[in-house]
Amino acid sequence: MKTAIVTDSTAYIPLELREKLNIHMIPLSVVFGNESYREEVDITAEAFYDELKARKELPTTSQPPTGEFVELFEKLSKENDAIISIHLSSGISGTYQGSVTAGEMVEGVKVYSFDSEISCIVQGFYALEAAELTNEGKSADEIVARLEEMKQTMRAYFMVDDLTNLQRGGRLSGAAAFVGSLLQVKPILNFEDKVIVPFEKIRTRKKALNRVFELFDEDASKGVPMRAALIHANIEEEAKQLKAEVEKKYPHVEFLLSYFGPVIGTHLGEGAIGLGWYMK
Secondary structure, eight states: OEEEEEEEGGGGOOOOHHHTTTTEOOEEEEETTTEEEETTTTTOHHHHHHHHHOOSSSOEEEEOHHHHHHHHHHHHHHOOOOEEEEEEETTTTTTHHHHHHHHHHHHHHOOOOOHHHSHHHHHHHHHHHHHHHHHHHOHHHHHHHHHHHTTTOOOOEEESOSSSSHHHOOBBBHHHHHTTTGGOOOOEEEETTTTTEEEEOSSSHHHHHHHHHHHHHHHHHHHEEEEEEESSSSSHHHHHHHHHHHHHHTTEEEEEEEEOOOOHHHHHHOOOOOEEEEEE
């Protein structure tokens, strides 16, 4: 039984890694005025942040049309018995539901749609692991069972410089807790029950970052093999430096460097930084 692995562009898995592991990607889009760009296809993260600075209005984002899922699934059905389609949290996007709908429309292949309940490279961790397990000859049922198991130790915390974009885009739950103090804090956010919620309010960027690394240390200090990623919104040098520091401290952890691309960057804004991980 041959299984194909699909994810969407918000996993932000580098092209060379997608190609190496044969992970198929379906793009979401970011829309500036009347111009729509498929992220990871028509626009890079760097070009997006340049465009963001040049525009007064925030762009909007859109999920892939169901027809694009159907087209991809039908193509993959010719050489595969199963498809595992891994997507960003259903609490912030309809992309997962698009996969479910398309899976019911395509014949000759079993589609397993998987709600990562998160986004960015942390969502990508599921796709990477699924692809690795496929190459080891695991069945689709075995892979999905492992993905569900991964949810137990999957963690991600991120800090934004400004909550305005998240509030305007309707992607932040529990924002009432911050009313009146938005300008004074650097909030740490995370995903809870599929949506983005405030985790802690901290006064400075440095203290907020230190707190995120404290949370990471709670798991990393156990010495169990882990995979982790530093994620940044157009502040690559700072992220590289932080990655180098934690790599020295935790040699048993495989660290990746990733980014908040156009769709997620629309909501988080430039300067956001995050850390995600799970136990292997």
